[in-house]
Amino acid sequence: MSTKDTEKTPLIKTYDEPEVELAGCGATLPCNPKRGLHRYLILIIMCFLSFGSYFCYDNPAALQDNMTRDLSISVSQFMGFYAWYSWPNVILCFFGGFLIDRVMGVRLGAVIFSLFVTAGQVVFALGSFANKYWLMCAGRFIFGIGGESLAVAQNTYAVKWFQGRELNMVFGLQLSFSRVGSTVNMNVMQPLYTFIEKWSTGYKCLGIALLVGAVMCILSLLCALALGYFDKRADRVLKRAKISTDEMIRIRDVKDFGFKFWLLCVICVAYYVAVFPFIGLGLVFFEMKWGLEPGTANTVNSLVYIISAIASPLFGFLIDKIGKNVFWVILGITVTIGCHALMAFTFASPFVAMSILGLAYSVLASALWPMASMVVKQHQLGTAYGIMQAIQNLGLATIAIAAGSIVDTKGYLILEVFFLAWLCIALIAAVLLYLIDEAQGGVLNKSAKQRRKEREILEEEQKREKEAIN
Amino acid sequence: MSAQTSFYSLLFVTLFAFVISNRKVTTEIKKCDYYNDTRCDNLSIAHISAEGDSDALHYLVTSLGMPTVLVAKTDPGADVTIDWEKLLSQNDTVRKNAITITKKKYSFSVMFTKLIDYNDTKDTADMTKYDATSTVWNIYDLKDFVWANLSEVSDTADNTVTLKASSSSVINPIPWMNNGTFSIKLNAFGSHGREDQLPHMQYNENLTQFDLTIDDLGTNLVNSRFGVEVLIVGENNEAMIVNSTKSIDDEYSPGVFLIYNWYTRLTTLDTGFLQWKPVCYQALARARDAATGMKYYQLQNASQSNQDDLMNTIAYAYFTDMASTNIKAQNFSFGIGKDGGYNKAKVITWSGSIGHGKPPEDSVSVVVLIIILAGLGVPVLIIIFGGVYVCIKKRRRNTARQLVSVQSNGYQPLHGDQ
Numbered sequence: 013m014s015t016k017d018t019e020k021t022p023l024i025k026t027y028d029e030p031e032v033e034l035a036g037c038g039a040t041l042p043c044n045p046k047r048g049l050h051r052y053l054i055l056i057i058m059c060f061l062s063f064g065s066y067f068c069y070d071n072p073a074a075l076q077d078n079m080t081r082d083l084s085i086s087v088s089q090f091m092g093f094y095a096w097y098s099w100p101n102v103i104l105c106f107f108g109g110f111l112i113d114r115v116m117g118v119r120l121g122a123v124i125f126s127l128f129v130t131a132g133q134v135v136f137a138l139g140s141f142a143n144k145y146w147l148m149c150a151g152r153f154i155f156g157i158g159g160e161s162l163a164v165a166q167n168t169y170a171v172k173w174f175q176g177r178e179l180n181m182v183f184g185l186q187l188s189f190s191r192v193g194s195t196v197n198m199n200v201m202q203p204l205y206t207f208i209e210k211w212s213t214g215y216k217c218l219g220i221a222l223l224v225g226a227v228m229c230i231l232s233l234l235c236a237l238a239l240g241y242f243d244k245r246a247d248r249v250l251k252r253a254k255i256s257t258d259e260m261i262r263i264r265d266v267k268d269f270g271f272k273f274w275l276l277c278v279i280c281v282a283y284y285v286a287v288f289p290f291i292g293l294g295l296v297f298f299e300m301k302w303g304l305e306p307g308t309a310n311t312v313n314s315l316v317y318i319i320s321a322i323a324s325p326l327f328g329f330l331i332d333k334i335g336k337n338v339f340w341v342i343l344g345i346t347v348t349i350g351c352h353a354l355m356a357f358t359f360a361s362p363f364v365a366m367s368i369l370g371l372a373y374s375v376l377a378s379a380l381w382p383m384a385s386m387v388v389k390q391h392q393l394g395t396a397y398g399i400m401q402a403i404q405n406l407g408l409a410t411i412a413i414a415a416g417s418i419v420d421t422k423g424y425l426i427l428e429v430f431f432l433a434w435l436c437i438a439l440i441a442a443v444l445l446y447l448i449d450e451a452q453g454g455v456l457n458k459s460a461k462q463r464r465k466e467r468e469i470l471e472e473e474q475k476r477e478k479e480a481i482n
Numbered sequence: 483m484s485a486q487t488s489f490y491s492l493l494f495v496t497l498f499a500f501v502i503s504n505r506k507v508t509t510e511i512k513k514c515d516y517y518n519d520t521r522c523d524n525l526s527i528a529h530i531s532a533e534g535d536s537d538a539l540h541y542l543v544t545s546l547g548m549p550t551v552l553v554a555k556t557d558p559g560a561d562v563t564i565d566w567e568k569l570l571s572q573n574d575t576v577r578k579n580a581i582t583i584t585k586k587k588y589s590f591s592v593m594f595t596k597l598i599d600y601n602d603t604k605d606t607a608d609m610t611k612y613d614a615t616s617t618v619w620n621i622y623d624l625k626d627f628v629w630a631n632l633s634e635v636s637d638t639a640d641n642t643v644t645l646k647a648s649s650s651s652v653i654n655p656i657p658w659m660n661n662g663t664f665s666i667k668l669n670a671f672g673s674h675g676r677e678d679q680l681p682h683m684q685y686n687e688n689l690t691q692f693d694l695t696i697d698d699l700g701t702n703l704v705n706s707r708f709g710v711e712v713l714i715v716g717e718n719n720e721a722m723i724v725n726s727t728k729s730i731d732d733e734y735s736p737g738v739f740l741i742y743n744w745y746t747r748l749t750t751l752d753t754g755f756l757q758w759k760p761v762c763y764q765a766l767a768r769a770r771d772a773a774t775g776m777k778y779y780q781l782q783n784a785s786q787s788n789q790d791d792l793m794n795t796i797a798y799a800y801f802t803d804m805a806s807t808n809i810k811a812q813n814f815s816f817g818i819g820k821d822g823g824y825n826k827a828k829v830i831t832w833s834g835s836i837g838h839g840k841p842p843e844d845s846v847s848v849v850v851l852i853i854i855l856a857g858l859g860v861p862v863l864i865i866i867f868g869g870v871y872v873c874i875k876k877r878r879r880n881t882a883r884q885l886v887s888v889q890s891n892g893y894q895p896l897h898g899d900q
Contacts, residue, residue: 078820080771081820081821081822084771085771086770086771087770087771296737300732300737300738300739301732301739349858356730357730358730359728359730419736419737419770420736420770420771421736421770422733422736423731423732423733423734423735423736423737423738424732424736424737425730425731425732425733425846425850426733426850429850429853429854429857432854432857432858433853433857436857436858436860436861439861440860440861440864443861443864443865443868444864444868446868446872447864447868447871447872450872450875450876451872451875
């Protein structure tokens with residue numbers, strides 16, 4: 013498709029390029045892009061595309077005590093690593109999609125962002141090796157430029173290969189697999205560090221451990237290259253039309269977003285800041301309050317990830333079937349408040365609280381994000397999600413630092429109270445959302461049954477209208 | 483009684499309770515004045531008295547024999563007398579009764595006996611992992627340290643008494659090769675509050691806080707870690723016990739959820755205690771990033787050398803019948819594995835308190851309670867009022883809809899099937 017589609021080119025096109033002949037092993041079942049098996053093999057590579065970035069994102073959380081000790085940094089400096097990851101994404105989540113669709117193309121985009129991720133992690137590791145805090149922050153910044161955008165590239169690939177087939181399942185699988193990356197990181201980094209300690213100590217040992225993380229990024233980079241190759245080949249063989257999401261980000265659209273959308277943003281920020289910075293600080297909290305060994309503490313800390321890896325697709329499916337999204341959001345926030353309260357005010361085992369937190373987080377995430385599409389017009393959805401993610405990243409960056417300095421000066425009880433306060437804000441916003449929505453007719457909290465019925469009625473009316481016109 | 487008068491009486495009772503719970507604290511350094519020669523050089527005993535309305539606490543602090551704090555609870559207006567001639571006598575029998583405190587109700591004594599420096603080759607910060615031969619131990623008797631004159635390093639106006647060893651010792655020069663110091667600073671309070679520095683321990687009128695500081699002491703060990711041995715003599719032969727209390731509130735000492743109390747007897751609240759948090763600092767200016775853990779070990783019976791050393795302390799001169807006292811020793815070691823050990827900063831600071839009665843307990847502060855109540859209360863209120871509002875609104879809408887359907891049934895539809 014060398015010619016660009018314009019209004020004048022017919023929708024149904026005929027191509028006079030010759031059919032590409034597949035020969036040899038290229039025509040076998042697993043290698044033939046026309047066959048389902050090939051798609052599923054590609055899906056495996058696709059899942060590993062962002063494995064490295066998710067593995068490395070939570071490297072600091074898995075090694076918190078080692079980092080603060082080896083680098084002699086405070087907890088707020090430590091949380092700076094997370095903040096520096098989030099800063100570029102405050103802006104980039106508007107442009108990630110645009111860059112991939114319009115500027116680089118998904119193949120080049122995935123490779124470039126993988127390179128950023130790998131380079132970022134290498135700089136992070138070298139910074140540790142040289143015991144230079146600022147260099148490590150720079151590494152996290154570079155890593156952040158690549159990380160989130162790589163996830164966008166991954167989604168674009170998924171759309172390209174699976175649109176009209178099992179797209180939702182593929183999205184769910186990718187998300188679950190990224191959580192697996194985080195879980196593996198949490199459970200592997202401590203033993204790895206202890207292993208490396210046989211030859212090296214202090215920040216050098218830390219640097220080597222982080223370099224092993226970079227190997228994971230290189231693995232992802234190889235996946236990006238392989239995907240690029242197979243994607244180009246499939247384009248040639250299948251003559252796929254170029255997918256363009258047509259979603260221009262227009263900041264001017266912001267003025268059209270209603271109050272309900274902004275409430276969604278508040279819930280999104282206030283909830284996520286009480287989960288992710290908490291996981292970043294979890295290791296030492298579990299060690300200090302419950303006297304857990306670093307290995308066990310990391311396992312507890314990874315519970316949220318591994319549980320959401322399994323539960324997220326499940327809840328996603330269920331909430332799609334049931335509807336009542338606002339109810340699920342309120343439930344998710346309330347249960348999360350319960351979990352944080354349990355960890356703040358009791359000495360009850362954090363295993364229980366973190367497991368339930370994992371479930372609550374999965375419920376919330378499955379119910380919250382689809383709501384944006386219900387309160388915003390379809391063509392503005394790209395901008396809406398961009399804004400939600402930008403605000404979320406802004407929240408994560410600032411709250412990460414605030415949380416770190418609270419631990420430094422006021423301790424973990426106040427930290428938990430701080431997170432509880434944010435969750436209460438999320439709860440207030442969710443309840444307000446329910447009330448306002450209910451007052452306006454209750455669009456968001458309809459059951460899926462009602463939605464289907466209304467859609468049928470609408471379609472019926474449209475059909476009748478059409479007939480009337482004819 | 484009207485509501486107003488009952489309010490005032492309540493206020494008065496509260497104020498009164500507040501007043502009587504405070505004590506008037508004074509510190510006096512009693513210099514040895516009996517001999518005019520080296521026997522009295524640099525020798526003194528600090529007497530901190532905390533007089534309340536119904537009782538009094540007396541602390542005698544000295545480096546004589548070894549760093550010792552003798553604590554006596556008495557009725558108000560008790561007399562504390564020191565007979566220097568008897569106290570400095572070489573005769574064990576004469577030394578008895580050299581110190582007398584009248585009107586006493588209960589007393590105990592805390593002594594810092596030994597400073598331990600060991601080579602933690604396994605980096606576990608656990609002294610039980612080694613026996614006498616499996617690593618190098620430098621054990622210093624604190625009685626051999628050369629202690630500065632109390633009046634020169636203490637601040638009596640602030641009720642602060644410091645026991646400070648710094649000059650070189652003839653017995654073992656290793657600790658003093660860098661001109662470092664070892665000191666124990668005691669601070670008594672007349673009311674309750676919290677220490678300014680970490681770990682911000684709570685104090686009240688019934689205790690004296692101590693800050694133990696190891697500042698640039700020398701060591702010849704590569705993986706050096708320090709520890710101290712503490713001895714407590716309780717007046718009665720009742721069981722001593724170490725209890726740990728968990729607190730959810732680490733507001734004042736971030737990351738520390740435990741507090742330990744070593745009770746001289748647990749049968750009554752009329753007990754002596756040594757309270758500490760399992761945290762020490764690898765810096766003189768304490769900060770959270772300099773914090774490291776510490777470990778305590780099982781209570782032990784006093785060794786023979788402990789008992790011999792005890793003979794030269796003010797405890798021996800005060801407790802007339804040592805046989806009926808209970809003496810227990812306990813080791814503390816500073817640091818946790820992988821924290822870099824002593825050689826990282828060559829500084830260790832640690833705090834605790836020595837007192838009588840019920841030790842302070844951490845409780846969740848009012849600010850935290852207010853935030854929690856407000857944070858959880860507001861959403862609950864919104865849910866209740868909002869719920870009522872929505873119910874009313876729904877009912878209205880339903881009635882309106884019914885009305886509409888009644889009306890529509892009454893009329894011929896516009897798009898009839900014609």
